[in-house]
Amino acid sequence: MTKKNISELMLEVGSQAKLASHVLACALTQQKNQALDEIADALLKNGDQLLVANQRDVNIAKQEGLAQPMIERLTLNEAVIERMADGVRQIVSLPDPIGEIDNLCYRPSGIKVGKMRMPLGVVAIIYEARPNVTADAAALCIKSGNAAILRGGKNAFYSNQAISNCIKMGLTKAKLPQYAIQVLSTTDRLAVNHLVKMTQYVDVAVIRGGRGLVESVDSAANIPVIKHLDGICHVYIDQYADLDKAFAISMNAKTQCYSTCNTMETLLVQEDIASTILPKLAKGYWEKRVALRGCERTCTLLGDKVVPASILDWSTEYLAPILSIRIVSDISEAIDHIHTFGSLHTDSIVTENYNHAQRFLREVESASVMINASTRLSDGFEYGLGAEIGISTNKIHARGPVGLEGLTNQKWIVLGDGHLRN
């Protein structure tokens, strides 16, 4: 496509999304739920077409030499399609957040003032080559009354187009505008640049994927961006930690899954307890073939199987069986380390000390702050949100797992009876 064509296409997509968003914002819960049920049905009924489209994507990806874990994320089979349909149906059972009114109360002037929850409007979602995200994102946006413009990774292009057809069928059967969810028909990067500049049509962008992509789209954007950035998550083992809990949490946070953003990347250990717990933990990690990188004191304590950590290690999201370890003098130094090198994602303290637990909870600024729990629990399902569209590391608006509520905001409502300003 030429530059001009892409610009025209995006303006058309944007203006249709805006029109559809006004309809979605006022759609009845029942109607939105019907659309979700119909989409789930359509995904199952058209499974064969989905598999054919997906096979085409997988073949191209293999020719392009895409890494095996990426190809796994991309590949559909009957079981995956069933899980996808189940995921859409689960959103039916979540309460509809739209229209909910909070704190409506009388003010001295006699007006009643409160807040009503409303959709954001048009949400652009830019994400990696994972077809299930297309279905999840569409379902979350429909239920929260938003129109969406979806742009998945190019390696899932044909799969996403096939899923898009199912979404359109569902919307049409529920008599909702089919432009409510638009899966872009181009993977040209220029299209994304247009999308995040159309302040008149797009209200917010959700960006998932590698740090490079997120930052480049964010800096091109004129609209607000909900960023899913690195997860440099910490566990801090306090001197007052229960050693069994500390061992179990530190192992689980690192080794339960290496490739997730809520996996621990740096372990902080208070100095008084380091010589007791670190050798035991190091043994556990080595058994799991986790490579350790340590501060000077860690290296001295654990010997030459630990590689010295460089300053870069403290701010690296490994997403791999690698862990950096630092011995700190106290909780203050641990919190300072987290403020300096953390990514505002998820951080956990292991302690039985009341004061230290309260301090950590109050002082650490991350989207999720935990006491005696594995960072791997930082997740929309674990928190009770149902599906999530990403984990926000922003300081404003939605933080942590972004579910239905993160796709909404509140407006003030004022109920008067002829009230004036004096």
Added chain:
Amino acid sequence: MTKKNISELMLEVGSQAKLASHVLACALTQQKNQALDEIADALLKNGDQLLVANQRDVNIAKQEGLAQPMIERLTLNEAVIERMADGVRQIVSLPDPIGEIDNLCYRPSGIKVGKMRMPLGVVAIIYEARPNVTADAAALCIKSGNAAILRGGKNAFYSNQAISNCIKMGLTKAKLPQYAIQVLSTTDRLAVNHLVKMTQYVDVAVIRGGRGLVESVDSAANIPVIKHLDGICHVYIDQYADLDKAFAISMNAKTQCYSTCNTMETLLVQEDIASTILPKLAKGYWEKRVALRGCERTCTLLGDKVVPASILDWSTEYLAPILSIRIVSDISEAIDHIHTFGSLHTDSIVTENYNHAQRFLREVESASVMINASTRLSDGFEYGLGAEIGISTNKIHARGPVGLEGLTNQKWIVLGDGHLRN
């Protein structure tokens, strides 16, 4: 100052603000309140110095030929200084939002999950030449546990420096870091451009002032911006309106104050009721010397004293005794007009019809949506927030009047007892 000096200065200001923000975030309510009381005292005790500094600003402003209303906003006298100190003291009596925990409840896994309110961190506030905003903004940031970097309009430079001294005295007496509130010592526009790019130090910017300033700073910014943009506020008189309420609200919304952002700029009238109410309203407006600009049907109805409105009128914030009027066929056309030309600030319907009231409330997307009330009531004090730092027309994060809560956000907290992810 040279470019390099400004860049170095801003990095210093930013890093000091970040350090101070960690202290402020954990400061006790008592300590923050003490600082506010001390600042109020310092403003009163140093009134003479404030007046001298302010006179210097006023003299320069007069030489530069600044418009009279601007000079009025800039000018301090003893009464104004007392009101400024009172404003700071009023924030003492507001509840401290920080640390408040919502919805803490057990999840099936056994973890307790909830949300804790926390400061945003470092807030940069860019505002017009109004010295009282310096005191208000500092007080709101201190109470909400944020560090602030304040950059007022250059015409208030000396006044702001004098107020800054009082703020420093108050912070020091309460043993809080004096860098918690920094009033920039330069009015170079380059400094603002640096400020809104320092993602490592500044968490959010609040921008007040003309549309040009807000948009240019917003597009230069790499940090999230809370924008105080135009207020193109509407009153829609429905066919089911009570005529007395409609008359009173329409007059109050336009004529109670012309220069405020919550003043009505466009009146929408349903066609069945237009010939009854519009002539009466027009008479009222003409008595107050409000110039009317109407759609074709309005002009036909009201005669040649009404100037035909152009398409630009519907999207102009007059801030003056000018009103545009449009006759619409029904509530749907009114809502479409508001979606097309409004600025997401404040819109009000006048109606006694239950269904129309509910539709307006649900469908209009603005930050404040009203039934039978004057748009002039869209205000932090009227809503019970205490002071406000601006009125946000953003779609995400804080909307409408931004008070203490708008300067905070929530983080997830997870309380476990050795809980792991299965």
